[in-house]
Amino acid sequence: MCLAIPAVVKKINRNIAEIESLGVLKKIDISLVPDVRKGDYVIVHAGFAIQVIDKEEALITEDYWKQYFTDEAGFEDNEEEYFEAGDNEDVQ
């Protein structure tokens, strides 16, 4: 029920935004995220954006990885891979 997917905002027209998610274009309602801008990533639930994804805050989770699980040999190399995974968070 609470499934929600990330998408990027392509166009905004009043309370409706055109978004792209996994290559699919769709119109959604952005009334719940009034500060959203073109180019932002949002989390979409049942036709509504419910939150703007904060890329800087995503780094804090990355810090957790760094702090506790840094693999000296491999982490830096895999950084990009982590963010790609992060961008697709909770796509089921």
Next chain:
Amino acid sequence: MKKQVESILEEIKDLNKNLVFKKKYKTLKIMEVCGTHTMAIAKHGIRQLIPASIDLISGPGCPVCVTPIREIDKIIEIIKKYDATVFTFGDMMRVPGTNSSLLAEKARGKKIKICYSPTDALDFAESNPDKKIIFLAIGFETTIPLTAVIVKRAFEKKLNNFFVYSTHKTLPQALNALLSDSCINIGGFLMPGHVSAITGSSMYEGIPQKYGIACVISGFEPENILLSIHAILRQITGNDFRVEIMYKSVVRPEGNPVAFSLIFDVFEPADSEWRGLGLILGSGLELKKKFEGFDAKKIFPVANPVSCEPPGCRCGDVIKGIIKPFDCKKFGKSCTPENPVGACMVSSEGTCAAYFKYMAGI
């Protein structure tokens, strides 16, 4: 990423070994209260990856599963008695009522439509002014603001053919009710990511202090779930119980204030019955007096139906985390996703459906 996952699993094993050695617990029960977590944990085999002394149990995280059978019976009574079109999310269609389901009623010719978004119901009402439209609203804090938006819109547009039947429920009250049940011994909560995106973390603040339980708001990727389990073990190790956010890209401490405040513009708390948990004070939401003209419960009154759960169904105990689906005699035999007896097997995010799909034979 593989190496990081391996190292986090090693850390989880070490922390757990230490905690068992120090007799902090024999078995640590960590409850997830989000159907999407339930599915992710089953799909990625996380139970099989972590030590056996960490027991991941599912709680009341699936709105369809916690909706009591009486609500299903009531909405069926409404569509039998009144000429109205009901819109709802797909998961509600197959939930068995006492004698019927929405799907069975649709097959008999009743007007029931599945919607992707609540706005579908409102748009249909606007373009069909001669028809009465009821949106069967279900869901926790993630979904409630969406219903609030369309009720406000219907009010502004002065629609007189659009109504809402609210089965909305709020999660924190249910968690408190669950924790006051002495037979459930929970050591940690994986808190729901998208409910928390709306509510923020302060909704759970009382729980760690009052009950000494680690609370971690988790994302849905398997790596994020493992990080959250690790964070729970660290809290227990340090006796430092608090609400920690491990899904920071989406969940802010303050949540989404615009969406959260909308809930209480439109709804007010009411007592609500939960399958498995019974009546929980203030855990439901009904439309405020200002919006009572849209309240399907008032506009389409029906007598209280005589409802009874299917005999032998143990969904209530599954929802409370007291038993695993495997412990129910009906699981996988007379109760399957094709022919569900209880709500936990119906919803695609129900605990029994997740176990059936991903854990059969384990």
